[in-house]
Amino acid sequence: MKLHQDLLLFDFLSAALGGDFAALSAACKDADHRRRADGQSHWCGVLEARASKFAAGPLTIPLDQHALRRYDLNILKHEARLAERRAGFRLKFFQYLALLYAEVFLDRLTTDAAQLLLDLEGFRKARFGHQAPLQAPDLLKLAFWMATGAGKTLLLHLNYLQFLDYGLFKPANILLLAPSRGLADQHLRDLEQSGIPACHALERCACYAGIQVLEITKLYVPEPGKAGPRSGESLPTEHFEGPNLLLVDEGHKGTASETDAKEERAWRNIREALAANGGFTIEYSATFAQVAEKDAVLHAEYARCILFDYAYRSFYRDGYGKDYWVANLQGDEGNTQEELLLMGGLLAFYQQRRYFDAEPDARSQYLIEPPLMVFIGDKVSAGKAPEVLEVMRFLDRVCRDKAWAVRLAGRVLSADTDLTRPDGADLFADRFPYLARLNLKPERVIADLRRDLFLAEGDADSGLSLHLIKGADGEIGIRARASARDAYCGVINVGDPGNLLKRIEADPEISIATDEDDSISPSLFKALDAADSTVSFLVGSKKFLEGWSSWRVSTMGLLKVGQNAGAQVLQLFGRGVRLKGLQFSMRRSGSLDGALAREHPPHLPLLETLNIFGLRTKYLATFLNTLQREDLELPVVMRLPIDVRPGIGAARLSYPKVRDDFRFKDRSIRFDPTASSTQLNLMPMLGVGDKDGFAASARKVHWQTLGGVRALLPMELLYRDALAHKARKDWCNLYIAREDIDTFMEQSAHLAAPPEVLAPRTTKDLERLTNAARTLIEQGIDRFYLRLQRTEETQNSQLELFDATHANIPRLGEPPIPAYELHVPPNRVTEVRAIIEQQRKRLDEDTREPLPRLHLDEHLYAPLLLASDGLPDGAAVVKSVPMGLVGSERRFLLDLRAYWYDAWEAPDWDDIDVFLLRNLPKKGIGFFQTGGFYPDFMLWMQRGDQQALAFVEPHGVVHQEQEKLDLLGFIRGDLAQQLRFPIFAFIVTDTELKQVKWLTGTDKEKRAKLRAQHVLTMDGSEYIEAMLREMLAALTQRTLNPDAP
16 A cells, blocks of 8 residues: 555544545635635635534544634744744645644644544544554654655744644753754754754754754664764764654655665664653655655554645645656667757757746746756766766767757757657657747757857857866866856766766767866855856756755756665655746746736746656656656646637627736836725624534624724834735835825724734734734735726726637647647557547547547537546546636536527527637636636627627635625626626536525525625526526627727
8 A cells, every 4th residue: 555545644634624635725725825804814714614524523522613713823823933034934725734734633632632542543443444553652753744845844843833832741852853964054044044043963052942953864872782983973862861852854765775774774763762751753754655665664654643745746736846847768778869868858958048048027027047957866976977977978079069969959859869758759749849939940059059058159169178176075067168258067066076087088988178176166066056157067966865955957867766766766856846936836837826827928837847858768767667656657748639610700709808008017006095994803703603614693893993003013014014915916016105004004994803902911912913904904905906907907908809819729839729738647648649630539528538528519619628526426537738627617518508508599599699718717818917817718699790798707605705706796897888898797606505604694595695796506507597698688789890989
C-alpha cells in the first residue's frame, strides 16, 4: 500500500472535519482569502457550511461552531504575528488547513488526551485494521508532508507558535534539526525574519528559551563503553535533557546505499533520544513516501503520525509551482541522440530567455526571475564525471563550431530528429512556439544564442575557457573566449575542481582552454540570484541537495541519477518547480481564478514550465519512475481539433466590450473616504443549530463610527497597512492620502462591537479593535475602487460583433487553429488518438472514458469536454486546456438542451434562434478588469434583427456573495442602458435551499428572494423557461451594427 493511502491521523482529522479532504480543499481554494465582516476568515465559513457532517465523524465530542471560530482566530493571530516582520505575508489555503489540523489535534491532546487516543483507536480498528494498536506515546509525534515550495519553513514557525499557545508542557529545550550547516544557517536567517528568537546550539548565546538550531550530523547517541567523537563540534544527545520540543526538517538521507542506510539508522536514533522523557516531535519533509518506500518500519511510523498531506501531487494539481515537460524518449541512446537532446534542451532554455528579455512587463508582473539552465545529478564526483565532460564538450562546441550547431539546431527546430515521444510524434514537435512566431532561421538562432547566453561578441568561432575561482569552495567559472566583458556565463560546482580541470586538459576531444586561476572574483554560485549575475549555466549537485533555494531554475539536465535516489530526485525536482507567480500566488497563470483572473501574455507558460532532459535514457527512467510513484505520471500532450459552427459572422451576435483605447489603470485616482460607508459587526451572534448546520439569528445592534476611538489606534500602522493592501491588489493608479484614512474613520467606518472592544483595557481587546479598523479600511478601499471602475468601464463600453477569431474559441499552435490541448495518460494514448483521427467520432456525444464530451447543436463549437466532477461517476482521466465542464455547468447545458428540444417548434418559439457559447475564464468576456467576473456561458436569443444576450453563471449560493449579486443587477441595468441593448445576467444554482442560511423564511420565500436578485434555482426545466421568457419579452427592434446609436 502506498503511504498516502495509509495515513491514519490525516484521515482521522479529515473525517472529523466532514470526511472528504478533496472537497474541503477545493472549497477552501475557491474561498476569498480576506476576512469576513465579523473578523473571521472566509475559510471559516467553508468549515461552518460542512458542520452537518461533523456529527458523523470519529470524535466522541464532535467539533462545533465555537471551536471552529476559536481555531480560526488563533490561526489569523499567528498569521498576523509573522506579517509584522514579513510584509504582505498571507496564508495560502493549504497552509491554513495544515494549521487547522494542528489546532484540532493540539486542542484535543491538551484537553483530553485519553479520549483522543480512544477515538483514534476506534477509527484505526474501523478503517486501518492492518496497523498496530495505538499507544499514548504515539500521540507525541506529528509530521507534515509538504511539497518543496509549499512553505514548510513558515509552517514550522507557525506550528512553534501553536505549540506555545496550547502549552502541552514547558520544554526544557526547543531544538530545530537540519541535515546540513547550510540549511541550519538558512533556518536562523528565516527565524530572525519572522521575529522568533533563535541561535545555533554550538554557539554561546543567551536565548536558550528560544529555538536552538543544529545540524543533525553534529549529534550522537552515547553508547556505554564507547567513546564519542573527538571533535569539539559534536554534542551527545544527553546534553539536551528533556522534555524537548523537537522540530525536524528533512531528517532523512533519502538514498539507499549501505553507508547511507547506516547513517539513516543513526539519525533515527538521535531523533528518538532527543524526544525521550515525554518530548514532542514535529517533522517536515517533501519525501516521506520515498524514504518509507522500502522500509516497513518507517512506513508504519509515518503512516500513523503524518497529520497533514500536501505532497507534490496535490501541490501541482491545485495549480501551484511550475508545469514541467520531460524529454521522454523511446528507443536506444547514442552519441547523436545525446547531442540532439542537449541541443533541444539548450534551445528550450534559449526560448525561455528570449521571451524573458522581450517581455519586461510580464516578468515584472508575474515575478519571474531570469532563467537558469542547470545540469544536475545526485552525485557528480571529481574522479568520475563523464557526464560533466560531455556537457562541457557540447557547450564548447556550440561556441566553437557554428556550422555543426546550425545543422543540429535546424533538425531540432524543424522537429526532424528521429527522436520520438510515446505518441509517435517527434520529441520536439510544437516545443518552440515563441521561436516559431519570431520566424528565425537556425543561423540567426545560434548567433543570438551565443550572444545572449554565452555573452560572446561577434560571429567568429571561439569556444570556452575555464577558470578556478580561488575565493570560492569548489567552483570553476565558465567564460566564452570571445566575451568582450570577460564576464562569466556559467559555473561548475564539484567537490574537487582541480581534478576536474586536469581531466578536461587531458581529454583529447575537448578543446576548452583552462586558463589561469581567478583570485579576484567572489563566489559565482552565491551570487546567482543577484540582479547583476551574468551566469546562465550551473553544473553540479551538492548545493541542490543541501537545500540551495533559487527561483531561477527553468531547464534541468540530469547528469547522473542513481537507481535508489528517489527522495533526492524529488528534492531536485522541487527546486526547479518553485514559482512566485502573480502577486506571489505561487500559482501558474493558467490556474488563476477569482480576483487574479485575467488574460495572460500568450507565451507566459514558457516561463512557468520546467524543461527536463537527461544524458542517459536510464536517468530519465529513474526520474520518471520517481514521479510515477508520486502519482505524477507524465501525460502525453495531444491536440483535439474543434469544429466551429459555420456562419458565425453572418449571425451578427453582439456582446459588450470595453473600448480598446480605455484602460482604467491609466487614470490616476484618489481615494474618496466619503464615497461609500462600510460596516463590521463584532457582536456575538445568537447561534441556532439544527441537523443541517448553524444559522445566525438577527439581533438589534448599535452602530458607531470609529472617529471616537481613533486616538486609541495605531494610525500610522493602519495607514501603512492600507498602502500594503493597495499594493497587493496591484492598484498602482490609486492614491491614498494619510488624512483620507482619518476622514474615512470619522465618517464612513461603522462598527458594532462589545464594550470591551470599543473601550479596550487589555492588549487583546486593543488588538481586536485594531483588526476591526484594518478590515473596515480595506473594505472601504475595495468598495470605492471597484465601484468607480465599474462605472467608468461601463461608460466606455461598446458593442462588438462576435466572430470565429474570438479568444472564446480555444486555439493552439502557430498559426493558431481551433483545438483543445489534451494531457493524456500514456496508457490511454491509443484510444484518444483514435477519437481525434475520426471527425465523426470526436463530435459524437460520449460521457465515458477516456474523453467524456457533450454535443449541443446550439453551441458555437463542438465538442464540449467534461471534467471529472462533470460526470456521474467522476470518470475523466484526460485533462484538457481549457478545463472540462464541471457538474453544475453540465447540468445547465443538459437542462437547456432538453427544454429547447421540446419547445423550439412551439408557436412562441418557432421564429426564434438560440446561440450558446462557453465563456472562458480570463480569455472570454469579463466584467471589470480587476473584478475578475467571467460568467460561464453567453446565451443569445435572436428573431430576425431582434437580439438579446444573457450571461449565465452556474454557481453555489451557500455563502452570500453580495458583490456578485449586485453585479448581476448592474449588468442588467446600467450596462444595458448604456449600450441600449437588452443584456441579462443570471446565477443558476443547484444549492439546496436548506443550505442557504443567509436567507430566512420557507423554501418558497427563499426562492422568491433569490429570484428577486436574479438567482434561479435549478428545479426541473422551470428555471430555463423563466430565463428564456424574460429574454423573449425584452427583444427590441434594433440594427445590429455596433456603431449604430
